[in-house]
Amino acid sequence: MxxxxxxxxxxxxxxxxxxxxxxxxxxxxxxxxxxxxxxxxxxxxxxxxxxxxxxxxxxxxxxxxxxxxxxxxxxxxxxxxxxxxxxxxxxxxxxxxxxxxxxxxxxxxxxxxxxxxxxxxxxxxxxxxxxxxDPILRRRVKRLAKLQLYGLADDDYEEAKNLIHTMQTFITTRMVCSLSDCQTTVAMVPTILNHAGRSKNLADLEYFWRQWRTVLADRDRAKSAFISYVRLLRLAASYNGHITPSRTWYLYYDTDNFQRELEDVVWEIMPLYKELHAYLLKCVRNTYGDKLNADEDAIPAHVLEQIVRQAWSPRTVFRTPYPKNQLPTVQQRLEEILVTPLKIIKKAAEFFESIGLNQMSDSFYEKFSRRIGDEDIGSDCRAEVFYFPPDAALRYCPKLDYKKLMQMHGNMAELQYNLYRGRLPFGVDSEPCPGFASGIGEAAVIASGTPRHLNRLHILFNNSLNEEQSMNRLFRMGIHTILAIPQYFINDKFLVDVMDGHIGAQELNCAYWGLQNKYAGVVPPMRRNEKTFDPDFKFYRGLNPEKPNTVKLLSEILGFQFYRAFCLASEQYRPGDPEYPLHNCDFYGSKKAGTLMKEIMEAGATKHWRDLLEIATGDRKLSGKGVMEYFAPLYTWLKEQNKQNDVEPGWETGTRCSKDYYSPT
Known part of the structure; x- marks a missing residue:
């Protein structure tokens, strides 16, 4: 029957x-x-x-x-x-x-x-x-037999979607009084963050940091939404038969205790993080003096956000390694060479074509490439890639700048991936685990921003920077990358520990600051208690299972892991050879690197992500080796500077949070 x-x-x-x-x-x-x-x-x-x-x-x-x-x-x-x-x-x-x-x-x-x-x-x-x-059939059934939020009944699913939407509005809704008066209100993104990138007024930073959280604390607005959302995540896990709810959150990684593997990578790069943390703490102490609470070993959260926002800014609260030898300006030259945003797309496509991947036909540019309309541009418009096999399409940002050039290489990697996976049966026509494809894209982004590649595009006149400029570049990249990795992990771990019951509803806020203290050496700007709920805007952004902090963390780690592998295959990275350092590797034109990339793209989800990681890198586990080797010169420089300045890396500090502490928010 x-x-x-x-x-x-x-x-x-x-x-x-x-x-x-x-x-x-x-x-x-x-x-x-x-x-x-x-x-x-x-x-x-x-x-x-x-x-x-x-x-x-x-x-x-x-x-x-x-x-x-x-x-x-x-x-x-x-x-x-x-x-x-x-x-x-x-x-x-x-x-x-x-x-x-x-x-x-x-x-x-x-x-x-x-x-x-x-x-x-x-x-x-x-x-x-x-x-x-049939092994392919087995993979298809296994991947499609269990779901995350999609596995909820209709009413529960709609509630989960509404809660996600509500928590996303915390980021973009104007709900904080401006510095001048309450007739004008501002949003976290973009106004408050932009102000943090420009201002050196510590009182302003503290005001916005506190007020945004005060609004969210009103009638437990943020905390109650989060707790309700966690209840639904647990319900989705029960439908999958998972006693431990995080098994559903990490469903497509098919790994026992996957969070432990992520944590191991964080500890692997921690020596570099601590040296950078110590150097930056001394810098902001010099900038802000006693106002910063100089007796603390940790960086206040609002100042850390300011540092990150100023990663590529000309006016900073930190000192670059060589202030008198800054990076060359490329904007004018880029506009002269690339002329139009469409030329950026074609140069990004050319990168992948040079290593043996799909050629982008005239039909693609005519039918499947569309400009984002002026009404959608905003302060930072981002391209969008579409998947409808056998085709893939692109909506691109019409801005013409260096950042968009690098981002487009990531977009084109996603588009190439879509073309390959579109040839596979439904159910395995996807990445083997969330973050795998964006890790490949990140490797292309890293390569596209190297002096060697910019010289190939005739945007820079030399294929390398001088030693001082190179250190400045690594330093700013370190702020952008190294400071972000523990934050992605903290946000992910906090959510998972609450889901699994390791953190109770009565200890949410102080538990969050405990994680910030342990993994990042970060404290709140003032004493906190359980009447508030303090996670940053990136935490709320990463609550959607489709774009979680797990993926952001994994794409950073895998990005450098893949980049190192592609660079070794292309022989543009030769360990020990100062003429071919990892941080200036451009694997453009390498068919060997392209073969590796193509093989792991073509496989889609037909194989376990560890099998594909091994094909590309030789390793079956996540590794911080790519990060550490890329930033090796910066690591050496930071250790020397901290030693000269008599600065001891690391922190021994409290969390500035207590359940019984009273603070008039």
Whole structure:
């Protein structure tokens, strides 16, 4: 008797049962499956039989799985067709593709996709994966049988979406009184952050830091939304049969205690982080004097954010290694050479074509490349890549600058990945784990910003900087990268520890500051208690499972890990050779590097991410080796400077947070 397909094709199914109970009921209801259970002990007793005898119903399971997936693939093709049509209709000349007119269509497509994978997961969850002979089919079933928030019932899913939206508005809503009066209100992004990048007034920084959190503390606005959201994440985990909720958060990494592996990498780069932290702390002490609470070993959170915002600014609260030998200005030369944003896209495409990846045809530039409309540009417009196989499309930012040049290399890496994965069956036509594809893109971004590559583009006249300029560049990159990695980890660990019950609802705020103290040497600007909820704006941005802090952290780590591997393959990085350091490697034109990149892109999710990581890098685990080797000259310089300045790296300080401490916010 064939298992009915009523679940897969009932798009409005509202099953409320946890997944384990559902599976139990399905097993009892279907003679084919019950018969399998009743005869399995007899089959297993015959050790001389092959796998088909050991699992007598394996062929039946495979047939059912293929039927489900074939039907789902047909529906997925319709969804992709709608995505393609909406891209064309909304990007036609004279019709701007903006948040207002795209929202209803995107919502419809997202709802259709969600109902499809929800019903498909309910069907595939009854299939015993290990009894499937076909390894690709096994991967498809395993990846599609469990879901994150999509696995929630309709009402719970809508609540989760609303909570995510609410917490995202904390970042962009104007809700803090300006410095002059409350007639004008400002938002964290972009106004408050931009002010932090420009100002050297410590009182202003403290005001905005405190006031934003005061607004969020009103009626437990932020804390209650977060706790409600965690409840739904736990519910989604229960549908997957996960006793430990974080197993669902880390679902696609298929790794026991994945957070421990992330933590190991943080500790691997910690010696470099501590040296940079110590140097910067001395700098801001010199800038702010006693106002900074100079007796502390930690950097106040609002000052750390200011440092990060000023990473590439000409006016900073820190001292670059060689202030009299700053980096050359490239903007004017870039405008002269590249002329238009479209030329940036073509140069980024040329990078991947040079290493043997897909050629971008004239048809791509005519049909699948669209300019972002003026109404959507904003302060920092970002390109967007679309996936509707067999094609991929791009909406690009019309700005012409160095930052967009590097970002476009990451966008083009994603587009190349989409073209390769689009050739794979539905279910494995994705990256093997979240952050894997963006890690490849990050490797291309790093290469595109090197003096060697800028010289190839005729934007710089030399293929390397002098020693002092090179150190300044590494220093600013270190602020941008090294300071970010522990913060991504802290935000991720805090969420996961709350989900798993390691942090209780009555200790949220001080637990957060405990993590900031342990992994980053950061404290709040003033004493805090449990009446507030202090995570920064990046924490809220990373609560969406589609763009979590885990992915940001992994893309940074894998970016340098892949970059090192591609550079070794191209022989543009030769360890010990000062003429070919890692920080100036450009693997443009290397077919060997391209072969590695192409192989891991073409595989999609057909293999475990560790298998693909090993193909590219020779390692099966995440590693900070790429980061440490890239910044090795900076690490040496920082150690020498801190020693000369009699500065001891590290921190021994309190968290400035106590449950019973009273503070009039």
């Amino acid at each position: 064939k298992i009915k397909h009523y679940l897969l094709w009932n798009r409005h199914s509202k099953l409320q049962l946890p997944l384990l109970l559902f599976i139990y009921i399905k097993i009892l209801a279907h003679p084919t499956i019950t018969h399998s259970a009743s005869t399995s002990s007899a089959a297993k007793s015959n050790t001389n039989n092959n796998i088909k005898t050991k699992y007598p119903h394996a062929a039946t399971y495979e047939a059912h799985a293929k039927q489900y997936l074939d039907k789902a693939s047909e529906r997925m093709q319709h969804i992709w067709t709608r995505s393609r049509n909406s891209f064309f209709s909304l990007t036609t000349k004279g019709r701007g593709y903006n948040a207002v007119n795209q929202a209803p269509i995107k919502q419809e497509i997202e709802n259709d996709y969600r109902h499809l994978v929800y019903a498909l997961a309910m069907n595939l969850s009854t299939i015993p994966v290990m009894q499937l002979n």
